[in-house]
Amino acid sequence: MFSTLFEKELKAILLSPKFVATFGVCTILILLSVFIGIKEYESSRAQYETAVQLTQQGMLESSNWWSVDNTVFREPDPMQVFVSGVNNDIGRLSDVSTWNEIKLEQSSYSEDPLFALFRFIDFTFIVQVVLSLFAILFTYDAINGERESGTLKLALSNAVPRSQYVLAKFAGSWVGLVIPLMIPILIACLLVIVLGVPFEAVHWQKFGALVGVSVLYFSFFIALGILVSALTRHSNISFLTLLVLWVVVVLIVPRAATMVAGQINPVTSIAEIESQKDRYSTDKWDEYRRLRSRMWEERSAATEGMTPDER
Template identity: 25%
Template structure:
C-alpha cells in the first residue's frame, strides 16, 4: 500500500506543488519578516536617542516595541492586524491596539507556510484516502483481499498506516525544505526556543494531516463508489475551511453581542469632566492658590519624543504651572486606571466574543490546526495580550521613577529645567542639559512558554480525539462493508 501510494500521480503532483510553494513562500515571507525586524530596530534606536534628549521628566514617554516573531513565516496569524507597540504615558494605560474588531475569518486571509498544509496537503490527504476502500471495491480487488486470511482490521490498519507514511514524507519534505531555506538566509536567526516551536509545529502538522486522512478514509468506508466519497470529502473540507470559521464568528456576534463603542466614549467623556471637578476639590483641600501677575514664558522644542518644555518664565507662571501639575498629574494617573477599566470592559466583551467564536470553530480540524500554529508562532490574540499585560507594570515603574525624582510631581524639573531660584537670572535663550536617566527602569519581555503549551493543549487534544473518532467510525462502517 505504501509503495503503491508513492507511485501515484496525485502523490507526485502534491509533493511537487508543495515544494514549489515552499520555495516561493518562504523567501518572500522571510523578506517581510526582515522589513518588520528592521522597522522594530529603527524604532528601538529612535527611542534610545530620544531618551538622551529628555530635559524634563514629563517628557519621558517612550514606546515599547514587540520584536516580530520569525515563526510568523510559518503562521502569520494576527501579526499584521494587531499593534506591536505600546506607548508609556502617565495619563494613559497601554491597551491592545490595531484591528480588534471581529471580522469574518477566512482560510485564505494570510499567506504563510501553514496555508500550504491547510490547503494543499490536507486535500492531498483526502485524495489519497477517498478510494482506499470504495475504489478497491469498484476494481474488484477488495473481494480478492478477503478471499485470503487477512482480517478486516488488518486491511484497514494497513491502509491507514500506508497513507499516513506517505503524508509524513510530504510533511517532512516541506518542513526540511522550509528550514533549510530559512537557515540559508542571513537575516533569519533561529534560537533553540524557535527550533523547539518548529518541532511542535511539525508534530501538529502530522496530527492534523492524519485527521484529514482519517476523514477521507471514513467516507471511503461509508460510500460504495469512490466518486461519492470524493465529493463528500471535498464538501466537508469546504465546510471545515470556510463555513465553520465564518459561521462561528457570525453566531458569536449573535449570541454574545458587545456594547456599542459610543457608550464607552460617553463614559470616558463623563470621566474627563470629573477630572476638572476633582482638580478644583483637591486645590481647595490643599489650601494653595494661583499667583496673579504676568505669566510670560519661553518654550523650547527638542525635549525628547517630539515634546517641548518650558525653558523659562515669570515667577507667577512657574508657580502656577507647578501648582497645576502637582495636583492634576496624580489625578490623571488615578483616572487613567478608570479609563482603562472602561476600555477593558469593552475589550473584555470583544475577547469573550472571540473566545466563543474560537470554541465554536473547534469542530473544524482546520481551525484547531490554525490555533496551534498561531499560538506557537506567537501571533495569536493571547500572545499580543500577554505583551500588553507585561507593559502595564513597566508603566507603573516609570511613573514611580518620575514620582521619586520630582517629589510626587511637585518640583519644577517635572516640566521645566528652570528652578524657582533661577527665574530672574536664567537667560531666555539658554538651552538645558538632558536629564541623567541611566537608572531609568528597562523593559524586558519573554514569551510565557508554559502559557503557550496550555493554550495549545486543548486543540492538540481535540485533533487527536478527531483522529480516534473518525477512525473508529470508519472501522465500524468497514466491519459491515459489502465488498461485492
C-alpha cells in the same frame, strides 16, 4: 498479509502521477512561504532596530522633562516565519506618556489595507487548506475504487480481516503522504538556520509542536477519506461527500464555533471597554471639579468679611 497490503498501498501512492504534481506543489508552497516569511521578518527587524535607536537618541537629546516622549515598539517574533497569526493585525508601537493611553497602534494592515484582503500564505494556511485537500484527493477512492475495479473481492478472498485491511490502507497512505512532506519541512528549517533567523530552543520547541499538530490534522483527513470511501459504493459519491465535509470542517466550523462561543459566553468588546474607560475618566474629572469647587466655597465662606491682612 498486512505488510503486503501496506506495500501495495504505498506503491500505489508513490507511483501515482498525481503524487509527483501534489508533492511538487506542496514543496514549492512550503519553501516559498518560509522564504517570504524570513524576508518579511528581516525587514520588520530592521525597522524595529532603527525605530528603537531613533527613539533613544531623541530621549537623550531632550533638554527638559516636558519634552521627553517615549515610544515603545513591539519586537518581531521569529515564529512569524512559519505562522503570521495576528502579527499584521495588531499594532507595532505605542506612545508612553502621562496623558496618552498605552495602546498598540499602526498595524501593517491599517497602513496597507490591501494586504488585509489578500493575506499572507504561511505554513498553517498550507496545512489547513492545501494538505487537507490533497489528503482527500488521495484517499477518496481508497476502498470503493478497488470495489469498482474488482480487486477488493480478490483481496478479501484471502483470510484477511477487514480491520487489518483498512489499517493497512491507512498506514500505507499515511507513510506515502506524510513522510515525503518532511523533506520540504526539513529544507525550510535549513533555510532558517542558513539565513540567520535567531531561533532559540523555545522557538524550535514551538515549531516541533506546530509540525506535530499539523501531522495530526493531516492524518485526520487521511482517516476521514478512508472512512468515507469504505462507507460509500462509488468513488464519485465519496469525493462529493468528502468535499462537503471539507468545507464544513475547514471553513464553516472554525467560524461557527467562534460565533457560538461568543453567544454562550459573551466577551466584552473593545468598543464597550473604551466606553467604560471614558465614562470612568469623565466621572473622576467631574468628581475632582466638584471637590475643588466645594473647597473654594468653604475657603471663601471662612474668609468672608476678613481684610486682606487677616486672610
